[in-house]
Amino acid sequence: MIRESSKLKTVFKNSLRGSRKLKYVDPEGTLGASSLDKTGGVSKMPKARRGLKEKLEAVLAPSELSLVYRSYDIVGDIAVIKVPESLVEKSRLIAEAIMETHKHVSTVLRQVTPIHGDLRIRGLEWVAGERKTETVHREFGCLFKVDLKRCYFSPRLLNERMRIARLVREGETVVNMFSGVGCYSIIIARHSKARKVYSIDINPDAVRYMRENVRLNRVEGVVEPIEGDAKDVILERLRRVADRVLMPLPEKA
Ligand SMILES: C[S@@+](CC[C@H](N)C(=O)[O-])C[C@H]1O[C@@H](n2cnc3c(N)ncnc32)[C@H](O)[C@@H]1O
Known part of the structure; x- marks a missing residue:
């Protein structure tokens, strides 16, 4: 089972709440x-x-x-x-x-x-x-390489990613269950003093880009990309390791 602390619940709930109410539009992206x-x-x-x-x-x-x-x-x-x-x-x-x-x-x-x-x-x-369909996106000093046809990516989540990163305290271990190409994980690694960010995704293409992004952003020691079903990965090797868990529900994105 994933360890549930009050801190963990806060990140979890805020993360979900944030993604539900999100109406952010690219500042330069309004047409009409x-x-x-x-x-x-x-x-x-x-x-x-x-x-x-x-x-x-x-x-x-x-x-x-x-x-x-x-937009x-x-x-x-x-x-x-x-x-x-x-x-x-x-x-x-x-x-x-x-x-x-x-x-x-x-x-x-x-x-x-x-x-x-x-x-x-x-x-x-x-x-x-x-x-x-492949490009490199820059966000808060981080670089994210992504193939938009093969992986999920939203530039609109930038403020939410930084908000979550700011909650992470020094020395904490984070499990990111649905990491995509690693945006939350890398922003956390670069903008907090997390000890470790386990970064899981089931999409092999996303994990391939995540690995490249980890190298591009020089966070090899902190972010660990893992390919697989988050449920299995957590049950098999990440029980009771997390101070915080990120679980942005895939079907709501
Ligand atoms: C909405 S995207 C979020 C990606 C990332 N958090 C971001 O903001 O860029 C959801 C991700 O969950 C992944 N996913 C879906 N089911 C999964 C599962 N059972 N285990 C791990 N990852 C899964 C998808 O491949 C996708 O990359």
């Missing part, structure tokens, strides 16, 4: 009406968003513009957009506007399925730029 201030003006929009809106106004009809999804993710140099069915043939125009606005974006992918299955992966189609 939600960017307007209360008077309907655009004066408070960050420059990049305003620029993007203007670029889209030049290529889309107002009725089309109103259908464009308001998109930028992971490293890849932008991931969602496009409603009625605008699919305009995907390339939207993608080009994003690439012109965010000069560091070299690829735009369209999300074509929801995040699904145990591995929490989404269907992606290339729209513009370089044909690739």
